[in-house]
Amino acid sequence: MNHTISGGTAAYLLPGDPVKNVRLPKMFNAAFARYGIDAVMVPMQVATRDFAVFLKSAFLARNVRGMVIAPPHKPLAVDLLDGCGLFGRVAGSVNIVRRMDNRQLEGDLFDGEGLIGALDHCNIPFRGKRVLVLGAGVSAAAIGVALAEGGTVNGAESIAFHDTSPGKAAGVAAKLDAFFDAHVTAAESNDPAGYDLVVNATPIGLEEGAPLPVDVARMDGHAALFDILLRNQPTPLVRAARARGLNAQAGFEMLIQQMPYYFDYFGHAEAAEALRKDANFLRELIYPPAMAAEILAPLRYQSASVA
Known part of the structure; x- marks a missing residue:
């Protein structure tokens, strides 16, 4: 038209x-x-x-x-x-x-509402789940707000941020923890073991051959991954998670x-x-x-x- x-x-x-x-x-x-x-x-x-x-x-x-x-x-x-x-x-x-x-x-x-809608559309559970957010920048903070806003009933059970810049994850976690009735922390490492959902909000691992932002081999068998990036999708991270049979989705749906x-x-x-x-x-x-x-x-x- x-x-x-x-x-x-x-x-x-x-x-x-x-x-x-x-x-x-x-x-x-x-x-x-x-x-x-x-x-x-x-x-x-x-x-x-x-x-x-x-x-x-x-x-x-x-x-x-x-x-x-x-x-x-x-x-x-x-x-x-x-x-x-x-x-x-x-x-x-x-x-x-x-x-x-x-x-x-x-x-x-x-941004946060976009993520929540995308998770629901892609059949990725997050309510009452343990979530690891990779990155602590603007997009990661928005994602944390949306996951924390529902509290531990309608939102995530816990949210952990990990960022390669020292203190950045702790700063975002402290801010969200003060505003919402949710368990928000800074993760000491990017180890995904024990989490139900991993959200990648970093550009790490975007190019072929570059180290991935998380070791998908360490993800639990029931866990899911959402990569908010739009470039080069499906990214090496998404492909690696799918190769394990995990529900791994790209950021377009956001x-x-x-x-x-x-x-x-x-x-x-x-x-x-x-x-x-x-x-x-x-x-x-x-x-x-x-x-x-x-x-x-x-x-x-x-x-x-x-x-």
């Missing part, structure tokens, strides 16, 4: 650096066209030093309704806003900004599961509800062809098949 841009078209921007391979504009514009929304999303290459000025000045245009913030700008946006959701405040990062009727700017973070939250936040409630019912057209759009068929009919892994 062709979309004619006019003076009445709402503009949504995606600032990042780089933005050459971002997928969200393609997804947003496909959804805008599918649901008859007169809007367009445009990626914007913005250097870190220019981001504060860009964010404030771009919203002077009345037809700019919102932004989705791409790396590395997510942490920078928080202090530029008039209001911020709880998840964004705790994680110190936002990935979405909207302009309110009073012209104030509000932001929030939906983007899919965030889309209804984005559309709700921007005031497109009907489109958000439609996306919750059927987002397969977006999966077909962004998944590599070799992975598309698999994710459209996720496998149900059985622990009995694990070697």
Whole structure:
């Protein structure tokens, strides 16, 4: 469906650096066209030093309704806003900004909701489970917030962070432990033994032949792995886990599961509800062809098949 841009078209921007391979504009514009929304999303290459000025000045245009913030700008946006959701405040990062009727700017973070939705879609249990999060950066913190938010009843039983930078994991763990009724700690090592779920939020092991961020041979037979990376999927880590018969999934589904939250936040409630019912057209759009068929009919892994 062709979309004619006019003076009445709402503009949504995606600032990042780089933005050459971002997928969200393609997804947003496909959804805008599918649901008859007169809007367009445009990626914007913005250097870190220019981001504060860009964010404030771009919203002077009345037809700019919102932004989705791409790396590395997510942490920078928080202090530029008039209001911020709880998840964004705790994680110190936002990935979405909207302009309110009073012209104030509000932001929030939906990385965590994206992960929770992806785990459910891929049949990966996390409620009441022991989770190891590899990494303690912005994305890892958002993931921890989402896993901890439900407490020990609807969230993970325990969450352990491990990062190669000394003290980084302990800092994130302490912050989350203070906000939520969940058992959050820093792991002394990346040993996955004893955990039900391992979430990789690091770029370690992305290239062929590089050491993996975790030894999948040490994972328990019933355990699952979720790799939030989008590049080079399925990554060597995902392939290694699958070779053992484990349920190991790539990060594309996190983007899919965030889309209804984005559309709700921007005031497109009907489109958000439609996306919750059927987002397969977006999966077909962004998944590599070799992975598309698999994710459209996720496998149900059985622990009995694990070697």
